[in-house]
Amino acid sequence: MTQSTATRTEKNAYQYNMARIVRVTPQTPDTNLYTVEYVNKDQQKQFNFIPGQFMLLSLFGHGEAPFGICSSPNQTGSFDFCIRSVGSLTNALQNLAQDSIVGLRGPFGHGWPMEKLKGKNVVIIGGGIGLVPLRPAILDILENRDDYGTLQIMYGARCPEELLFKDELYIWDNRRDVEYVATVDRDDEHCWAGNIGVVTILFDRITISPKDTYALVCGPPIMYKFVMRELEKIGLPDDRVYLSLERRMKCGVGHCSHCLVGSKFVCQDGPVFSYKEAKTQRGAV
Amino acid sequence: MPPKKKVAALILKKKDIPKLVRQLTQVLTVYGPVANQSQFKFDTITDGSQLRLDYDTTILPPKKFFIPPTEDMVTFSQSPTLTIHDTLAQSDIESLWNGKRFLVFGVHSCDLAAIKFHDLILTQIYPDPYRTRRREEGIIIGLNCLLPCEDSFCKSAGTLHTTDSADLMLTELDNTYYVDVLTETGRKVVEFCKILFSPASTEQTKLVKKTLTQRNQTFPDPLDSFEEIPSQFDASYEAEMWNRLGRRCFGCGACTMVCPTCFCFDVSDRVELNLKEGARVRKWDSCQLVDFALVAGGHNFRPTIPSRVRFRIYHKFWIEPEQINQIGCVGCGRCTRACPADIDMIELLSDIQKGGN
Numbered sequence: 001m002t003q004s005t006a007t008r009t010e011k012n013a014y015q016y017n018m019a020r021i022v023r024v025t026p027q028t029p030d031t032n033l034y035t036v037e038y039v040n041k042d043q044q045k046q047f048n049f050i051p052g053q054f055m056l057l058s059l060f061g062h063g064e065a066p067f068g069i070c071s072s073p074n075q076t077g078s079f080d081f082c083i084r085s086v087g088s089l090t091n092a093l094q095n096l097a098q099d100s101i102v103g104l105r106g107p108f109g110h111g112w113p114m115e116k117l118k119g120k121n122v123v124i125i126g127g128g129i130g131l132v133p134l135r136p137a138i139l140d141i142l143e144n145r146d147d148y149g150t151l152q153i154m155y156g157a158r159c160p161e162e163l164l165f166k167d168e169l170y171i172w173d174n175r176r177d178v179e180y181v182a183t184v185d186r187d188d189e190h191c192w193a194g195n196i197g198v199v200t201i202l203f204d205r206i207t208i209s210p211k212d213t214y215a216l217v218c219g220p221p222i223m224y225k226f227v228m229r230e231l232e233k234i235g236l237p238d239d240r241v242y243l244s245l246e247r248r249m250k251c252g253v254g255h256c257s258h259c260l261v262g263s264k265f266v267c268q269d270g271p272v273f274s275y276k277e278a279k280t281q282r283g284a285v
Numbered sequence: 286m287p288p289k290k291k292v293a294a295l296i297l298k299k300k301d302i303p304k305l306v307r308q309l310t311q312v313l314t315v316y317g318p319v320a321n322q323s324q325f326k327f328d329t330i331t332d333g334s335q336l337r338l339d340y341d342t343t344i345l346p347p348k349k350f351f352i353p354p355t356e357d358m359v360t361f362s363q364s365p366t367l368t369i370h371d372t373l374a375q376s377d378i379e380s381l382w383n384g385k386r387f388l389v390f391g392v393h394s395c396d397l398a399a400i401k402f403h404d405l406i407l408t409q410i411y412p413d414p415y416r417t418r419r420r421e422e423g424i425i426i427g428l429n430c431l432l433p434c435e436d437s438f439c440k441s442a443g444t445l446h447t448t449d450s451a452d453l454m455l456t457e458l459d460n461t462y463y464v465d466v467l468t469e470t471g472r473k474v475v476e477f478c479k480i481l482f483s484p485a486s487t488e489q490t491k492l493v494k495k496t497l498t499q500r501n502q503t504f505p506d507p508l509d510s511f512e513e514i515p516s517q518f519d520a521s522y523e524a525e526m527w528n529r530l531g532r533r534c535f536g537c538g539a540c541t542m543v544c545p546t547c548f549c550f551d552v553s554d555r556v557e558l559n560l561k562e563g564a565r566v567r568k569w570d571s572c573q574l575v576d577f578a579l580v581a582g583g584h585n586f587r588p589t590i591p592s593r594v595r596f597r598i599y600h601k602f603w604i605e606p607e608q609i610n611q612i613g614c615v616g617c618g619r620c621t622r623a624c625p626a627d628i629d630m631i632e633l634l635s636d637i638q639k640g641g642n
Binding site: 012013014015016018058060061062063064065084086087090101103220221222246247248250251253254255256257258260262263265268282283 | 580
């Protein structure tokens with residue numbers, strides 16, 4: 001597995017590499033897209049990752065937390081994180097001036113099975129901020145569109161204001177080679193003409209063929225059980241369904257044990273697991 | 286590393302222990318068991334008379350010297366620009382005299398087994414560099430237990446006779462200690478204080494063997510087929526016993542704080558009053574505390590006490606055997622002694638063996 005040898009090197013996994021925030025693009029009132037580049041230019045040139053991998057981002061004095069990389073793996077010169085403010089670190093991030101320095105460790109873990117997806121149909125199911133680690137996979141597929149079969153994207157958010165990457169959603173919606181459906185849990189402002197309900201209602205709006213199809217799923221913990229049930233109904237085998245799990249993480253390298261799911265470390269063995277594998281670990285889904 | 290040339294067993298007179306300590310403290314920081322009110326603890330030894338090698342068990346295991354309760358991973362300063370200083374400085378571990386090395390005196394077999402266990406569990410993916418450095422700097426003098434301590438089940442757990450991770454292993458023999466030299470580092474220690482050691486006689490070797498054989502027979506063995514517990518755990522996963530234990534447990538985490546094999550940690554930043562300097566600090570954490578599995582946004586993967594009580598046992602008796610083929614419990618009994626709700630590990634494990642209901 002080339003992926004595991006790439007992440008499991010002998011160097012001190014606790015070493016920080018400094019990166020500069022070059023751009024902050026607001027997405028929603030509490031969520032920003034942070035574009036960063038390594039301070040060290042060679043390091044930036046050598047940077048690569050697999051869609052679905054994450055990094056630990058530090059603000060010294062505020063702490064460190066894991067965030068999925070959000071940009072296309074083909075983007076050069078910089079990369080992105082999309083971060084919602086929900087705690088002290090993420091709030092402090094939101095108040096940072098451009099050109100501020102953050103510490104990074106990683107990329108860590110196993111990402112989406114991009115090699116296996118080549119020549120296959122792909123269904124992407126994202127709930128809320130769960131779209132973030134899926135975006136690199138979507139962008140990679142769109143940038144190499146001929147390498148893949150059909151692409152179906154199902155996206156659910158709590159309300160219309162919380163939809164991320166709205167300009168891209170518009171493009172996906174209008175591309176002929178992408179089938180895009182979205183829903184919101186509620187529309188208090190009456191500004192939404194589309195579906196209303198949780199993400200699983202989209203299974204009635206779209207036809208998924210189980211033949212040669214892979215599904216990539218990421219969303220809030222509660223979502224998986226229901227989405228897995230729908231995918232089972234369609235007849236998608238467990239080893240062609242992949243999900244990215246979220247757990248508390250402190251080290252990213254299999255020491256602190258916060259992220260244990262059964263005998264697996266979400267930080268190193270995941271965060272992406274096949275449903276087949278996740279099923280064997282208690283409490284995963 | 287075993288000694289470069291085999292060293293025959295040695296004899297150290299009890300009355301020479303203060304001399305040995307005096308000599309060692311000249312070049313090393315020495316820790317050992319000392320009295321702490323009615324109990325014992327591992328603490329810094331400056332004088333041999335402080336050493337209580339007759340101790341039964343200590344409140345905290347010697348784990349604290351290899352994984353300190355709190356430890357600065359990096360220090361940082363924001364003025365004028367951000368600078369980061371890694372605390373992982375290299376030290377020359379070949380030399381006993383470099384001023385950074387330390388020695389832990391009188392470590393019992395259960396704790397030696399736990400140190401060995403950490404050597405395996407904390408290197409499965411990446412070696413934990415902080416512990417690895419301390420482990421390289423630390424020298425361990427083990428001590429065979431000749432009397433069982435209350436609540437322990439080391440014989441059942443298979444750790445009673447462990448000498449793993451010790452550099453020297455002592456066995457009490459009348460007014461002397463019989464010394465096995467197990468590693469090259471151990472040989473260097475003996476060499477450094479060689480005037481205090483004399484060769485053991487054949488009779489003494491025989492006597493030690495006999496003493497240990499007798500000891501092995503007389504120690505309590507409260508749990509049959511301890512090594513079967515991981516396979517029995519599955520059947521008890523949904524059992525009533527976890528609700529029963531959950532109703533008793535206060536969720537204080539004392540069991541995990543005193544455990545020699547627990548190693549989970551939290552990481553947070555400490556900021557000095559000038560708001561310019563600080564450190565990233567790693568500290569012991571406990572899976573028994575409510576926020577251990579809490580994620581941003583408020584979802585808690587183990588929100589109830591029964592789920593957390595079960596997780597501690599699940600980790601030690603199912604997850605760790607899956608990962609490194611070893612049970613994460615050495616039978617020291619500290620969790621039982623520390624529990625304010627009187628939850629008894631032996632009882633808990635025999636409940637699992639009975640199917641958990």
